[in-house]
Amino acid sequence: MTLLSSTIYAATLPILSLAGPGELSACLAEATTSTAVIRCQDRHTETLDAQAARMLQGPRSQATFSYLWLPACPGALPTVENASSMSCQAVTSCDSSTEVRQSLWAIQLTDEDGTPARGAWQVLFTECTAPQEVGLVAQQRALTTQDVITALRRLGVPAATVEAPQYTLVNLETTFFTRPETIDRSLTIIGYTVDVQIAPSSYRWSWGDGTTTSSRTAGQPYPSKDVTHTYLRATDPNSSVALRVDVTYAARYRVDGGPWQTIPDVMTIPGPPTDLPVKQAAAVLVAD
Numbered sequence: 001m002t003l004l005s006s007t008i009y010a011a012t013l014p015i016l017s018l019a020g021p022g023e024l025s026a027c028l029a030e031a032t033t034s035t036a037v038i039r040c041q042d043r044h045t046e047t048l049d050a051q052a053a054r055m056l057q058g059p060r061s062q063a064t065f066s067y068l069w070l071p072a073c074p075g076a077l078p079t080v081e082n083a084s085s086m087s088c089q090a091v092t093s094c095d096s097s098t099e100v101r102q103s104l105w106a107i108q109l110t111d112e113d114g115t116p117a118r119g120a121w122q123v124l125f126t127e128c129t130a131p132q133e134v135g136l137v138a139q140q141r142a143l144t145t146q147d148v149i150t151a152l153r154r155l156g157v158p159a160a161t162v163e164a165p166q167y168t169l170v171n172l173e174t175t176f177f178t179r180p181e182t183i184d185r186s187l188t189i190i191g192y193t194v195d196v197q198i199a200p201s202s203y204r205w206s207w208g209d210g211t212t213t214s215s216r217t218a219g220q221p222y223p224s225k226d227v228t229h230t231y232l233r234a235t236d237p238n239s240s241v242a243l244r245v246d247v248t249y250a251a252r253y254r255v256d257g258g259p260w261q262t263i264p265d266v267m268t269i270p271g272p273p274t275d276l277p278v279k280q281a282a283a284v285l286v287a288d
Helices: 024-028 048-057 145-155
Strands: 006-010 013-018 038-041 064-071 100-110 122-129 173-175 183-189 192-206 212-215 228-230 241-255 261-269 274-276
Touching (some): 145 183, 145 192, 145 241
Antiparallel strands (some): 006 038, 100 122, 192 212, 192 241, 241 261
16 A cells, blocks of 8 residues: 655645655645745655554654745845846746746755754756746836936946146136046846946036036046136145036936937036145246
8 A cells, every 4th residue: 555655835725645755746736826935745655564664663754845936037046035026038938928937946944854954945947837837926017217227326436536737826727627437237127137328418517616617528638628717816825725526427228128218317426526726826037
C-alpha cells in the first residue's frame, strides 16, 4: 500500500496531499496568487509497513520550503519591496497574449530535523503561464513625468563653478565662464527602462556685489565677451566678492525606447562661491 506523502500548506488554500516528493508542479498549480507563499513539507513515499517502522524509529523529515511567484524582471527579487508589482518587456514577451512570464523562487526554511535553515532565495524556473494559474501580476501603473523628475533629482547633477581671473579691476569689463556637465544615461524607474538626457538651459550669475545677470550661454574664456561683468567698487584689502552661477537644466526622456519627451527647467543647481578680489587701478608715472 502506498501512502500520500507530501503535505502542502498555502496561505489561501486548504491542506492538500500529493503522491510523491517530486511533484512540485502539482504543488505550484495550487499557488493561486502571485504573492502566495507555499510551505511544502517534503516526505518520502513509503509503504505502510515501512512508514510504521519509520514512525517507531523517529519523526519524519521536517524540512520546509517557501515558494514565491514574481514577474521575470531584473530587480524583481523576493527581498525587494513591491517586487510583485514590477513589470517589464520580459513579462509580456510570451507568444500568447493571455500569458505572462514569471519566475518561481524558493527558499528552504527548516532542515530535516526542523532546525531553521539559512538558505537563500533561488530561481527554480521561469515560464509563461496564464495569470489565473499562478496569480495575476499586479498591474504596472503608468509612468508619470513627476516620477522621472524625482529620479533625476535623486540622481543629482554636479554644481557648476564660475571660472574667473585671480583678480579684476574696478571699471574693467571682465570675462567669466563655466563648464557645466551634461548627463546621458539609462535608469530603471518603477520597472520601466528610461533613457534620460540632461543639459543646461539657462544660467543665473550672482556677482557678489548685489547684482545678477541671466544668460542662455555658459560663456567662454577671454577674449570672448559672451558673459562679462564690470565692478564699480574695489574690495577691502585681503577680501573679495563671492560670485557664483546657478544653472537651470532641462531634460528629455524616453520610455522603453519610445519617443522622446521634454521636461523644461527640471531643476536648478546652485553653484559654490568663487572668491574674486576687486582692486583699484593706480596711476603710475613713467619717465619718457
